[in-house]
Amino acid sequence: MKSVTLVFLVHQPVRLKRYRFFDIGTHHDYYDDYANETLIRQLAAQCYLPANSLLLRQINRLNGQLKVAFAIPGVTLELFEQYAPEVTDSFILLAETGNVEFLGGTYSHSLSSVADPASFASEAEHQRQAISRLSGQQPEVFLNTEMIYSDTIGAMVADMGYKGMITEGARHILGWKSPDFLYCNAINPRLKVMMRHSKLSDDLSIRFSDNSWAGYPLTADKYLGWIRGSEPAGESITICVDYGTFGNVHPAKSGIFNFLDHFIFLVTQSQDVFFSSPREVIARLQPVSLINVKHPVSLAGEERDLSFWNGNDIQGEALAKLYELALPMNHNVDPDILKDWHYLQASDHFLFMSTKAAPQPLHNRYSPYNSPFEAFINYMNILNDFSLRMDENPLKPDCFEELENCRRLLKEKEQEIEEFREEIRRLKRHKRLPGSGG
Amino acid sequence: MNVLMFGWEFPPHISGGLGTACYGLTKGLSEVDRMQVTFVVPRAWGDELRSDIQLLGANQVPVNRRWVEIGDSETRMEVVEVLSDLAPYRSPEQFWELKSRSYARGTRFVEVNEEGKIEFSGSYGPSLYREIRNYAIVARFIARARSFDIIHAHDWLTFPAGIEAMKASGKPLVVHVHSTEFDRTGGNVNPMVYAIEREGMETADKVIAVSNLTRQTVIEKYGIDPTRVVTVYNAVEPLSDEEKRQIKKGIHEKIVTFMGRITYQKGPEYFIEAAALVLRKMKNVRFVMAGSGDMMDDMIQQAARLGITSKFHFTGFLRGDDVYRMLHLSDVFVMPSVSEPFGIVPLEAMQANVPVIISRQSGVAEILNFAIKVDFWDTFALADAIYALLNYPALARLFVKHGIEETSNLKWKNSANEVTGIYKKLLERETLNTPHL
Incomplete structure (x- = not known):
């Protein structure tokens, strides 16, 4: 018996407006509302709504045999609420079936896990609240931005109380090991790690409609056969694809929806393969070994590393300048500033600055910019304006540290008081006992 | 392979990129195996950068006699010969005397000096058309006197010379388009220039364009x-060690440079407008417009109108070392050309570790990755790019790091090899077409 876990990654970057340096300090209107609305509406119609209704229909029909998981960053949920509330509603309907799991992650789809651990924790907490608002669930399994994972990131996630994490089954970390088993974190073995099956996932998300591919046309029977044959002793196969795979990357006329429909049906009919949610996998299976990941992995590129987001000087500078603001942000109370802080952290802004494909001019399919340099210039102008707004904050930066110290002191004192109270209670009990007896 | 090349200028007597490009290409060709280039200019000054190039001034060739080669090129015999359709004269008196006789149609009168040579200014002065015509006359003499395999003419000024040489020798002609009348005038073309350009391109066996942008113009227009x-x-050309020497800057302010002829084609007004935008936001920056041209007075007035003259400087035309000194002092180099067939100066700036901003309407934009590209008319984008390069150090750092790498891959030797390939193909065709006797 082998379980299949379907995980859908839902994320849309928020598009920034052309923001010139002479706009700095004059207005704080950073987003290209028209592009955002158009994109979200288009994706909702092509992908999110039809795919959600397909899943809902199948869940209801199959008496709970179908289980899927979603990773939706909070900023994307915000975009849905703003531009396509019916998508939010359809996710709520899915959540109500009890067969759909929502994963923990970063609220902003940010790179905070590698850039700033303190922000990472607060991002994860924001995301947990967002998931709980949407679905009433408390996430137990964590899926980081772009599946970024390392030993230390895993340990941080374990400290936040998560039981499992899903990451890329990159060849250089697995070596001879198979992604079809459960592993555990090298620092904190209580955190279980599920590995994305790169080949089977990419067959769907990248190659499905490629007619020059040897596997074309991909049918549900063929795909199920590959899952069966993947690793004879394998226990669990994790298939993570961008949700846009259905209807956007591969348009409806490619047959992707029929494929999904039929694949679900075939799995539920089969004797040896069944659907399992990440939460169930982690509860059911025992890890077979530790997995050592010193340097962060991700699901991107051939190298499966971070070079798409932090691979050149401009990306490094933009990231550093952004997270310089993390400390002052802790003391922010303005909801508008918090919203911008979330949107500005999204990893996509850094991806657009990638020069990796040079010497060929970098052509990023999703980039709204003509060049990585334009992306950088625009972002830095916005970031400059944002940091000016932070400076207007009544609290001056130099007092943040002091404030931080005071907070810590306060916490310590509170703890001390609590200890004293405990002691007093104990002493009182002590006193009373002999008294009542005598 | 012997190439007879016609140009109009040669370093250091240059007024723009044409001379630099001709020198680079000729030098690159001289490195090719068994390649001999004779480079003809209207006027040889004697102090040109020659290296291995045989430079010939049209003003050194007498037109009232003729060199005839006998046997190898070392032994020459001077034959006094007056061509039937040419009437050289030395003074107005002689001109009138000649004029009074009767001539066949198409006879050309040409003024020569005592040695029977035609005087050339070699500049772009008011007598330009006459010089172009005279250059073509001399070209015929040169073509008859020398042996060569192919003719290569650079830009319209030399096209008539190329055609004459082709007629005189029957050898294939390659014309090299470094810029077109459309680039120089923005569409308001001079019909005489256009006619000369078009005749050259139509007559030539092959037309070389310096970029796809220019190739498109040649095809479409x-x-x-x-x-x-x-x-x-x-x-x-890679920088020499002398040129690489770092120059100490006297001021702590940043310097943004425009370098080129101050003419419509180079878009100087967009640079000034962008400068005014940047100066509104930051103070520790100066703008330099290096070059001269017919729009210079207008530009000075525009700078004054925008109230930025205290931060905006005009240097006039820079030559030789001053060019590199200016580039080394710069923090940003801008080329906002309205229409630039290629544009070598940004490459020189990149070699001097200066980040560059170029217009999308330039040929060099086709081959550069590490440069910011903007539309020439988009002064907001231009100002934004300047501001970013001055204020976000990582961007300038990235450009400097990759700029050298990128320019060092652009070698004249490679261009020369491509040109050699074109020659070879033409000559192969030539031998195929020639009936074997």
């Missing part, structure tokens, strides 16, 4: 068959 037009990109 001159109606030349696309199969006869090839793109060969220009390159850049």
